[in-house]
Amino acid sequence: MELMVDSAASRTVVIINPEGLHARPADLFVQAAKRYDAKIEIIKDNERVDGKSILSIMTLAAVEGTELKLEANGHDAEAALEELVALVSRGFTEL
Amino acid sequence: MHKLQGIAVSPGIAIGEALVMDRERFRIPRRMVARDAITHELERLLRGLEATAEEIQKNRDTIARELGPQYGAIFSAHLQMVHDEQLRNEISDLIREHQFSPEYAVSQVLRRYAKVFQALESAQLAERSHDIFDIEKRILRNLLGHRREELSQLTSPVLVLAHNLTPSETANLNRDFVRGFVTEIGGPGSHTAIVAQGLEIPAVVGTGKFLGDVSGGDMVIVDGEHGVVILQPDDATLALYQREVEAKRTYAARLQTLRDLPAETADGVAIELLGNIEFPHEVTQCLERGSDGVGLYRTEFLYLDPSREPTEDVHYQAYAHVLREMAPRPVTIRTLDVGADKITHAPSPEDERNPFLGLRSIRLSLRNTDLFRTQLRAILRASVLGNARIMFPLISTITELRQAKMVLADVMEDLEEGKIPFNRDVEVGMMVEVPAAVTMIDHFVREVDFISIGTNDLIQYTLAVDRSNKDVAPLYNPSDPAVLRLIAQAMRACNEASVSASLCGQMSSDPLFTAWLLGVGLRQLSVVPSAIPEIKRVCRRLELPYCEQVARHVETLDSAREVKKYLLKEQRQSPHADQF
Numbered sequence: 001m002e003l004m005v006d007s008a009a010s011r012t013v014v015i016i017n018p019e020g021l022h023a024r025p026a027d028l029f030v031q032a033a034k035r036y037d038a039k040i041e042i043i044k045d046n047e048r049v050d051g052k053s054i055l056s057i058m059t060l061a062a063v064e065g066t067e068l069k070l071e072a073n074g075h076d077a078e079a080a081l082e083e084l085v086a087l088v089s090r091g092f093t094e095l
Numbered sequence: 096m097h098k099l100q101g102i103a104v105s106p107g108i109a110i111g112e113a114l115v116m117d118r119e120r121f122r123i124p125r126r127m128v129a130r131d132a133i134t135h136e137l138e139r140l141l142r143g144l145e146a147t148a149e150e151i152q153k154n155r156d157t158i159a160r161e162l163g164p165q166y167g168a169i170f171s172a173h174l175q176m177v178h179d180e181q182l183r184n185e186i187s188d189l190i191r192e193h194q195f196s197p198e199y200a201v202s203q204v205l206r207r208y209a210k211v212f213q214a215l216e217s218a219q220l221a222e223r224s225h226d227i228f229d230i231e232k233r234i235l236r237n238l239l240g241h242r243r244e245e246l247s248q249l250t251s252p253v254l255v256l257a258h259n260l261t262p263s264e265t266a267n268l269n270r271d272f273v274r275g276f277v278t279e280i281g282g283p284g285s286h287t288a289i290v291a292q293g294l295e296i297p298a299v300v301g302t303g304k305f306l307g308d309v310s311g312g313d314m315v316i317v318d319g320e321h322g323v324v325i326l327q328p329d330d331a332t333l334a335l336y337q338r339e340v341e342a343k344r345t346y347a348a349r350l351q352t353l354r355d356l357p358a359e360t361a362d363g364v365a366i367e368l369l370g371n372i373e374f375p376h377e378v379t380q381c382l383e384r385g386s387d388g389v390g391l392y393r394t395e396f397l398y399l400d401p402s403r404e405p406t407e408d409v410h411y412q413a414y415a416h417v418l419r420e421m422a423p424r425p426v427t428i429r430t431l432d433v434g435a436d437k438i439t440h441a442p443s444p445e446d447e448r449n450p451f452l453g454l455r456s457i458r459l460s461l462r463n464t465d466l467f468r469t470q471l472r473a474i475l476r477a478s479v480l481g482n483a484r485i486m487f488p489l490i491s492t493i494t495e496l497r498q499a500k501m502v503l504a505d506v507m508e509d510l511e512e513g514k515i516p517f518n519r520d521v522e523v524g525m526m527v528e529v530p531a532a533v534t535m536i537d538h539f540v541r542e543v544d545f546i547s548i549g550t551n552d553l554i555q556y557t558l559a560v561d562r563s564n565k566d567v568a569p570l571y572n573p574s575d576p577a578v579l580r581l582i583a584q585a586m587r588a589c590n591e592a593s594v595s596a597s598l599c600g601q602m603s604s605d606p607l608f609t610a611w612l613l614g615v616g617l618r619q620l621s622v623v624p625s626a627i628p629e630i631k632r633v634c635r636r637l638e639l640p641y642c643e644q645v646a647r648h649v650e651t652l653d654s655a656r657e658v659k660k661y662l663l664k665e666q667r668q669s670p671h672a673d674q675f
Contacts, residue, residue: 023172023223030175053181054172055208058223061215 010071011081017091021062023054025092030054032083038074040084051084096329101277101302102568103322104288106625108340109275109297110333113313113326114253115306116260128196136190140197143238148177150233169226176230182208198238202310205231209307224307254315258306260287270294275317277324279304282563283551283571283601289393291319293373295380295625299324301565350628354385358631360613362638368631369425369621371599375413378420380624385631388424388482390621391547391599392417394470395433404466410473418481425482427547427597427621428474429526430467430499432456432488451561456489461498471506478518485521486547491529493538500542526599528552533581540592547621548585550600554578573602574658579611579649586616597621607662609633614646636669 015021021029033040033051040051044066049056051070062068068088072080128136151174159167176182182204189200209224209231254275276291281300291298297319309315309326316325316336325332358366369390370381381389397405397413418426434447434455447453460467474485487499500523510517527533528549540546554571555562557578562571572578582598589596597619602608604626612620613634622630645665652658 023226024168027168027172027175050181053179054175055179055182059208059211059215063216 007075007077008071008073009077009081010069011085012067012069013085013088015062015064015066015068015088018064020064020066021057021060023058026054026057028087028092029057029084032087033080035083036072036074036076036080038072038077038080040073040080041071043069043071096332097305097308097326099277099299099302099305099324099326101299101322101324102281102283103298103319104281104283104285104300105276105291105296105298105319105623107275107295107297107319108336108343109254109317109319110336110340111252111254111274111315113309113311113315114255115309115311116255116257127194128190130194133191133194136197137187139238140186140190140201143197143201143234144177144183146237147230147234148174150237151177173226173230176226177234196312198235199310199312201234201238202231205234206307206310213307228307254317256306256309256315259285260290275315275319276300277302277315277317279306280563280565282561282565282568285563289373292371292623292625293377295623301563301568303565347628350632353628353631353635354383356631356635358387358634360634360637360639360642362640364613364639365618366613366634367597367619368627368634369427369597369599369619370624370627371621372417372624375416377624378417381627382420384624384627386424386624386627389417389421389426390597390619391486392426392428394429394431398431398433405469407469407473407476410470411476414474414477414483415480418477418483422481425484427484427486427524427545429486429488430457430470430474431460432526434459451555457487457495457499458489460487461495461502464502467502468506471503472510475506475510475517475521476515478521479516483518483521484524484545486524486526486545488526488549489528489552490525490539491531493535493542496525496539496542526552527585528556530557530581533585536585536588537592540588540594543594545595545597546585546589548582548596548598548600550578550582550598550602553581553600557581572655572659573600573605573608574655574662576649576652576654576658579615579658582612583615583646583650590616595619604630606630606633607659607666610637610642610645610665611649611662613637613639614642614644614649 017025019025030052042049042051042057042060044060044062047060049060051057070081070084151170155167155170155174158170185204186197186200189195189203190197195203205227209227212224212227213221215221252272252274254277255273256277258279259281260276260278273294273296275296276287276298278285278287278300279302281287285300287298287300297317299317299319299322302324305326313327316328316332318324318336328336358368360366367387369388370377370384370386371391372378372381372389373393373396378389397410414428434450434453454462471485474483477483485503487496490496503523507517507519522544524543524545524547525532525539526549527536527546529552532539550573554573554575558570558572558575560567560570562568586596596617598612598617599621603612603620604622606629609630620630648661649658652661
């Protein structure tokens with residue numbers, strides 16, 4: 001029997017797209033995050049917001065060059081972070 | 096608590112619930128729901144959100160299909176916002192814990208987000224507040240559905256907060272329930288100001304943007320004395336204003352005791368106190384205040400219905416009502432005084448870059464004589480019912496005055512031919528509100544029965560300042576010595592020629608100027624009806640030699656600031672400043 005193990009993971013990313021984490025990129029981020037069961041949070045300095053809430057993400061005002069820490073908690077935490085980091089790192093362009 | 100500073104345009108203090116009008120004219124209903132309705136209201140919220148999501152999705156699909164997927168992206172983001180769990184939780188919490196209506200809760204939560212975005216340094220993110228307002232509007236539209244309440248269907252007292260109010264909106268208001276106005280734009284001469292004065296409710300205009308910070312149902316204080324608006328006041332502020340309202344009520348009751356006493360100075364010089372009105376029903380307010388007549392009856396409201404040009408009978412009914420009610424007191428009816436842009440029945444001017452210097456008022460009437468003749472016929476027909484006087488606005492040259500009088504003579508001839516009765520000796524006068532008219536006043540007074548000095552426009556044209564333009568509005572100053580000298584000059588000419596003169600701008604309603612006005616020779620003041628008792632009280636305390644001394648001293652001053660300082664000092668030092 002395969003055991004479902006909750007795992008926690010965190011990664012750091014930098015926003016590289018010139019318009020920052022505004023509505024459209026935040027939407028893409030949330031769309032991706034919602035494909036996973038893991039709880040996902042974004043940390044900027046001392047602020048921590050729900051990675052599945054577009055409005056909360058937008059309030060971070062993460063402009064180009066901002067460093068964000070992504071934290072995931074859940075059985076698919078690693079996979080979630082992998083996709084999200086890739087999304088941010090390529091500037092939210094479509095693959 | 097949030098305090099705004101605007102321009103005070105109608106005095107008084109009102110405390111009450113906000114009715115917020117955005118461009119789509121929403122009224123967000125009362126904010127509380129019954130405790131046992133909470134479950135039902137939560138379901139209604141969900142249905143509203145789902146309907147909104149569907150609507151956005153449809154929009155996205157249409158746009159993406161027609162313009163390409165990248166154009167649908169912003170709707171995709173909007174959709175994501177409507178689905179935002181955190182947002183939904185925050186809204187539901189307000190409904191559950193504070194018994195807020197879903198509309199009010201949505202508005203509160205979304206406006207909080209909008210505010211956060213507006214405060215962000217990134218201009219691009221700050222722009223996102225527009226998205227939030229857009230979503231708010233959509234959700235509210237879905238929540239309210241057909242229950243959207245119009246201003247005419249108010250059922251409880253409110254303070255109306257809007258970006259701006261159009262004449263047709265204010266005309267449709269249910270007057271019984273509107274207790275005050277606040278608009279983001281506008282100046283002392285704005286339509287809102289005139290309507291508020293007519294309704295005798297406080298109004299503050301030109302506050303700048305604030306509708307994003309307020310939800311319908313919020314507690315608001317409108318201080319029409321100081322141009323202050325307080326959103327969601329704290330308890331101490333609320334108590335302070337409530338005491339103020341109470342004190343005002345007491346004072347007004349005491350003023351009312353002067354109603355049947357004559358308006359005359361302490362040394363027995365008779366003063367006529369007349370009312371400025373816009374709507375026929377305002378004669379009641381004039382009569383209640385013991386006014387000596389109507390010094391300025393603005394007739395523009397008759398032209399504001401865009402669907403039809405007012406017929407002669409529409410004019411006649413309005414004038415007949417006012418004249419009958421006021422008889423035998425004089426009623427000065429001013430002919431049409433708006434810009435061509437304001438009325439749809441006149442051909443629109445081609446090149447109106449400076450509306451205040453353009454085709455308006457008497458110029459418009461002389462250009463559209465059919466329109467003008469209709470109004471004059473109605474006034475003349477009504478003239479047999481009371482003491483009517485006809486006044487032409489914005490006269491700047493003697494030729495204009497003569498042309499207007501010629502049209503009038505022509506209309507009289509028509510009536511005579513048709514054997515329609517009218518008062519052949521109806522007095523004819525002009526507004527003196529253009530500096531050119533003051534300069535040439537010695538000629539004008541030979542051709543009119545009376546003049547009325549319109550200070551609002553006179554100030555604007557003398558100082559070359561648009562009082563509705565926030566950037567230059569401070570230059571618009573009734574205390575400016577240039578303006579005061581023009582008024583004094585006009586008064587000298589009238590008194591020499593024994594032509595009766597009144598003053599009907601906002602200045603006449605301001606007790607600060609009363610002594611000076613009497614000092615330069617005015618014996619007729621036309622004021623907003625609500626100001627009649629207070630101006631009467633002030634007149635009854637003044638003695639003419641003192642007023643003349645004030646006028647002489649003002650003549651020596653060189654700036655608006657000095658004039659105002661001096662008049663304030665005199666007002667305070669007056670031995671009977673607060674007595675009745």
